[in-house]
Amino acid sequence: MMTKTCQFKAPSVIVNGPGASKETGSFGKGIGKKALIVTDTVLEQKGVLNEIKNSLELAGVAYSVYNKVVNEPTMGYTEEGLKAYKESGADFLIAVGGGSPIDTAKAIAALATNPGRKVTEFLGADKIPNPGSPLIAIPTTAGTGSEVTQFTIITDTDRDVKMLIASPMIMPKVALVDPLLTLSMPQNITMATGLDALTHAIEAYVSVKAHPLTDTLALQAIRIIGANLRQAWSNGDNLEARTNMIIGSLHAGMAFSNASVALVHGMARPIGAYFHVPHGVSNAALLPIVIEFSI
């Protein structure tokens, strides 16, 4: 029996399935007049943005592109992205990428509507006063789940700290979850990001903040990711496995956004900050050790 009340937060709309990103234009039209697409150069070069740009053009929504996001984003790039956002004249953001572009866009969104603040002032829970600029989040990894979380993780390069910023003010308005965008992921990124998603699900399930809704999502995520990660890794063109993996990551994202993560993520952040190990790899290295220690 539940003895306390529990909250659950998620974007207003989540569209998932092959082709979901083609709806960027129709959602964008309802949100603003001009978008800044926040992404990285690899994705732009691989053509991952092409259908998204087409969809905006068909809907008559203007856009500029900021493609300088770095992996495991640092605070300098959030300031640079904010400058690009202001100079573009855009009134909303579209993040296309893995956790790095989505987290960068969330930080830009918060800085834009909280003038005079620095991203370091947002460190911790509920430190962002005003709701961020509207954000459409489109993941290309499966993944961080950042498209449905109230978190952004930005490295403070002065102190070598990966800052966990948690606030409903940066929850994306719309998440467009399209497995077609993940087909181009190479094997190492498929495995690292898939193990990050699995870690989210396991840690959300064992978290002291878990509740019935998050448990349902976490268990389903563990089932789906367990059954599909090897296939998505060994045959990246397998659309069924890619579709299942991004649905698994979506479940895990909603679970941990509302139930939190635990020791693996807590220890992975300093490893990432000091040694620049990709987030999924540091989680994967710690997960078996933390499970063994915990049971």
Ligand SMILES: NC(=O)c1ccc[n+]([C@@H]2O[C@H](COP(=O)([O-])OP(=O)(O)OC[C@H]3O[C@@H](n4cnc5c(N)ncnc54)[C@H](O)[C@@H]3O)[C@@H](O)[C@H]2O)c1
């Ligand atoms: N906000 C959250 O809730 C949350 C949760 C977990 C992790 N994170 C953060 O997310 C970041 C990591 O994100 P990530 O693991 O998704 O990786 P990433 O965004 O850093 O991308 C890693 C590499 O993969 C490439 N890539 C991404 N999608 C691709 C595709 N479809 N095809 C080819 N290449 C592709 C990128 O160009 C990049 O070079 C870390 O900073 C981590 O701390 C955030």
Ligand SMILES: [Fe+2]
């Ligand atoms: Fe993670």
